[in-house]
Amino acid sequence: MTEKLGILALGHGSKLPYNKDVVTGVAELIGKQNSDVVVRTGFMNMNNPTMQEGLDSFAGTGVSTIVAVPIFLAHGVHTTEDIPQILGVSRESRKTTVQIDGNDVTLVYSEPLGADELVARLAFKRAQEAIKE
Amino acid sequence: MTEKLGILALGHGSKLPYNKDVVTGVAELIGKQNSDVVVRTGFMNMNNPTMQEGLDSFAGTGVSTIVAVPIFLAHGVHTTEDIPQILGVSRESRKTTVQIDGNDVTLVYSEPLGADELVARLAFKRAQEAIKE
Numbered sequence: 001m002t003e004k005l006g007i008l009a010l011g012h013g014s015k016l017p018y019n020k021d022v023v024t025g026v027a028e029l030i031g032k033q034n035s036d037v038v039v040r041t042g043f044m045n046m047n048n049p050t051m052q053e054g055l056d057s058f059a060g061t062g063v064s065t066i067v068a069v070p071i072f073l074a075h076g077v078h079t080t081e082d083i084p085q086i087l088g089v090s091r092e093s094r095k096t097t098v099q100i101d102g103n104d105v106t107l108v109y110s111e112p113l114g115a116d117e118l119v120a121r122l123a124f125k126r127a128q129e130a131i132k133e
Numbered sequence: 134m135t136e137k138l139g140i141l142a143l144g145h146g147s148k149l150p151y152n153k154d155v156v157t158g159v160a161e162l163i164g165k166q167n168s169d170v171v172v173r174t175g176f177m178n179m180n181n182p183t184m185q186e187g188l189d190s191f192a193g194t195g196v197s198t199i200v201a202v203p204i205f206l207a208h209g210v211h212t213t214e215d216i217p218q219i220l221g222v223s224r225e226s227r228k229t230t231v232q233i234d235g236n237d238v239t240l241v242y243s244e245p246l247g248a249d250e251l252v253a254r255l256a257f258k259r260a261q262e263a264i265k266e
Contacts, residue, residue, distance in 0.1 A: 007260050016208070018208035021207070022247055023206075026253050030253045032253075037257075069256045069259050075151040110260050112259070113206075114155055114259075115157075118254060123159060126202050127140050127241075
């Protein structure tokens with residue numbers, strides 16, 4: 001079977017539109033940067049699609065592996081407890097198997113964004129933009 | 134007067150150590166990437182330094198402008214209401230003046246990280262790392 005990667009961008013969800021807008025925008029950018037990857041979104045609460053709906057939306061795409069990436073800056077209760085419980089994974093074992101179109105698909109839960117040089121570069125860019133405004 | 138830039142990296146704060154670790158780590162990386170910039174941190178709640186303590190910690194640094202950058206992915210109630218109120222700015226007017234060492238220093242409030250190509254690249258990197266693990 002050909003390997004085909006799916007990415008499920010996981011959002012926190014919010015009553016305000018901003019969180020969904022950012023997570024959806026990041027998902028679109030991942031898809032543009034990696035045209036061979038199938039990208040979907042799923043929200044923990046308050047927004048749709050839910051995480052389960054996000055997983056279900058890989059039906060018909062032929063993905064063999066899905067990585068669920070929390071679009072969160074840092075770990076917290078949501079990323080260490082709530083989301084792993086919904087996905088059926090744990091911090092000790094970040095992989096499980098789900099059924100998509102009746103096939104076994106590997107589901108892997110990744111780390112959140114974290115303290116990375118790319119975040120630092122982006123924060124500095126936001127500072128420069130604010131001064132120029 | 135020579136222009137000297139300060140960046141106050143604003144964190145949400147958390148009972149768990151992860152948020153403070155990430156915000157502090159991002160602040161250190163901004164400092165490494167921009168050795169002429171004075172970088173400090175301030176947390177909205179649950180962690181120290183507080184935002185006010187973070188501002189006060191620019192004493193003696195000679196900064197002429199401080200940009201407060203919310204190390205948040207997206208806008209929400211915290212970035213649109215709580216933090217601007219503490220800083221004395223608004224979305225309409227993101228600049229104010231604060232006193233540091235008895236001098237007027239411009240304080241500018243920036244946008245959060247948002248849906249940027251750098252976030253998308255980082256999310257994809259986290260997905261790749263999770264598969265290889």
